[in-house]
Amino acid sequence: MGDKGRPAPKGRVPATIYDIARITGVNPSTVSRALNQPGRVSASTEQRIREAAADLGYRTNPMARALPTGKTGTLGLLVSDLTNPVYFDLVRGAERVAREHDTMLVFADSQESAELERSTAERLQIAVDGLLLVASRLEDAQIQELAAAKPLVAVNRPVPGVPSVAPDVRPGMIEALDLLHGLGHRRIAYLAGPEASWMNGMRWVTAHDLAVDRGMSIAEIQSSAPTREGGTDAFAAVMAADVTAVLAYNDLVALGLLGACLEHGVAVPRDLSLIGFDDIFGADLSAPALSTVRCSWGDMGERAVAKLLGAIQDGDASGAELNLPTEFVSRASVAAPGR
Amino acid sequence: MGDKGRPAPKGRVPATIYDIARITGVNPSTVSRALNQPGRVSASTEQRIREAAADLGYRTNPMARALPTGKTGTLGLLVSDLTNPVYFDLVRGAERVAREHDTMLVFADSQESAELERSTAERLQIAVDGLLLVASRLEDAQIQELAAAKPLVAVNRPVPGVPSVAPDVRPGMIEALDLLHGLGHRRIAYLAGPEASWMNGMRWVTAHDLAVDRGMSIAEIQSSAPTREGGTDAFAAVMAADVTAVLAYNDLVALGLLGACLEHGVAVPRDLSLIGFDDIFGADLSAPALSTVRCSWGDMGERAVAKLLGAIQDGDASGAELNLPTEFVSRASVAAPGR
C-alpha cells in the first residue's frame, strides 16, 4: 500500500471483472467463477485471475452482485437509540458472531420514533440480507409485515410468528423484590418507560405481580422519556407517591432520579431505595452506586445474529426464545427504609 | 396498514417498475421518470403511476438504482468503537444533518483495529455515496487512498489533502493548565491514549508545551487501552510518577484511574487531581465528578456530514477545519495539591 506513487486521481474508477477478463484473456464469467467458486476453474487460470485481481485492486461490487443473487452479505441492526449505553453489549455480541461468519453489520438508529423506525427499516431492509429489530416501537402487525418481506429477528421483544430473542425478567426481579421485602419495604413504585415499549409493559406487570404476591403495594409512575432527563422530571411525582423504594424502567431513568434526589436533599438509600434495569455503563459510577437488574445483552446479540443467519440460510425461522437469564446486581442504592 | 388480510407469505417478491408499467400500460422508463423527475411526465400519467405504485407498495430498489447512477443515497460513518460514549453527540449531530437532507446514515465499527478499519471501510465505501472516518487508526496514505476512491471526510483528525473536521484542543487545555498552575500544581502527568491516534499525539504535544510554558514538569505515562480498564491498569505507573495532577487522554481512562485511586485509598482531588477529555456520558456521575475538556462533538458531526454532502454534490472537497472550540468543564476532581 504505501507508495505506488501518490494516491490515484479523485475520479478513479474501480476495476471490474471485465478488466480482469481482458487482461487474462478469459471470459468474464470465468473470472466470476474463479473468484467465487474455487475449484470450478482450472488451477492455473484461477491463479492468473487472482493475480490480475490483486494487481488491479479489484473489489467485487456488492450492489452489482446483489442484483442477480439477492444477497448483499450484510445484516442490518436497527435500534431505537444508538447512543443508549444499554445497547453496548448487544452491539459487541452481535459483532462477534457477524465477524465469525464474515458478514458485515451495519447499524441504524430510529431516534425513538416509530415513524422513523418504519421508514428506516424499510430502507435498510432492501439493502441487507436480514434485519435485527431491537426494542421496536412498532406494532406487531408492522413488524410482521417487515418480517414477511425478508428475514427478521426481533430482539428484546417477542412478536407472534416472528423469530425473537428476549430476556426472562423474572429471576432478576424476584431477587430484587425479595431483597426489598426482606429489608422491610412495603410501599414501592415502578417508574415507567415508553408506553409503546413491550419491555416496559413486561417489567411493570412482573413487578406488579411479584409485589402483590409479597403483600407490598406498588404504584406506577409515568416518565416523560427513558432518559436521565425523564428520571429527573419524575422527581416530584415520585415524592408525591410516598414510597420507600423505586424500581425504574431502566438505569438511565434511575440515574436521572438519583441526581434529582441528591439535588433536593433526599438521601439515597436512606430516604429512598433505587433499583434500575440493564446495568449500563455508568451504573457503578454514581454515588451511591446503582443497584440494577442485569440482562445478558451480549448473549442476546449473539443469539439474535446466529438466529438471523440461520433464517437466511435455511429459511429456518425457529420461534421465540424468551429465556435469557437476568440477575440482580446489588450495590449501594438499596437499604432498609430509614423511617 | 393493519389489516389488508394477514401478512403476505414469506417469499413475497417486491414490486418493480415493470409491475407498475404493466398495470398502467406505460413503458417502464416512463414509470422511472414519473417517480423521480416530477414534471417530466404528464400530470395524469404521473398520477396513475403514483397510485399504482402505492397500491403495490412499491419501494425503489436502491441496489438497482445504484448500478447505473452510482448513487445509493446513503452515507457511512465508521468509528473505532460504536460503544464508546465519546461518540454519542457525534452520532446525533450527524443524524440531524443527514435527516435534513433525506439521506440515510449507516454506522459501522472497526473495533479499535486498524486492519478491520481498512477492510470495513473498503466494504462499506462501495455501498455508500461517501464515508465519514472518525478517529481513524489508519495511516495517512491509507486514508488518502480511500479518499481517492470516493468522497470521504476525516473526523477528529486532519489528513493532508483530505477534507476533515477536528477540534482545536488549545483553548480548553489552556484553561485546564492555567487552573492547575494557579492552584499550585508543578509536577503533572499525561496519561496517554493509543499511539496510533492522531488526537492522542495532539493532546500530548499541546499539554507538554503548555506545561513547559508555565514552568511545570510533565511526564507521559502509557496506558494499555483507551478504556476504563486502561486507566485502572495505569494506577501503579501514575503513583510511581510522583505527580499531583493527571491529565488523561480521555474520560474513560480518567474514570478508570479514579476508580483505582478510590480503591487504593488515594483521595481525589486531595492527593491527586484528575482531568479527562470529552465530557462523556457519565463524567458527571462519578464521585468526585470528573473535570474534563469538552469538544463540540455534536458540531463536528454536523459539519462533517455537511461537508461530505458538499463533496458528493459539487465534488467540492474543501480542506481541513481544525477549529472547533473546546472548553474546560470544572468539576470536583480538581483542587490544590494536598501536601
Added chain:
DNA sequence: CTGAAAGCGCTTACAG
C-alpha cells in the same frame, strides 16, 4: 474447464 447469453431493476441519452 470455459464461453456466450440472458437477466437482476433501474436510469438516461436518443428518437419521435
Added chain:
DNA sequence: CTGAAAGCGCTTACAG
C-alpha cells in the same frame, strides 16, 4: 410527453 434501447457489474443456467 413517451417509447425503445443500451448499459451499470455481476451471476448462473445452458452449451460445448
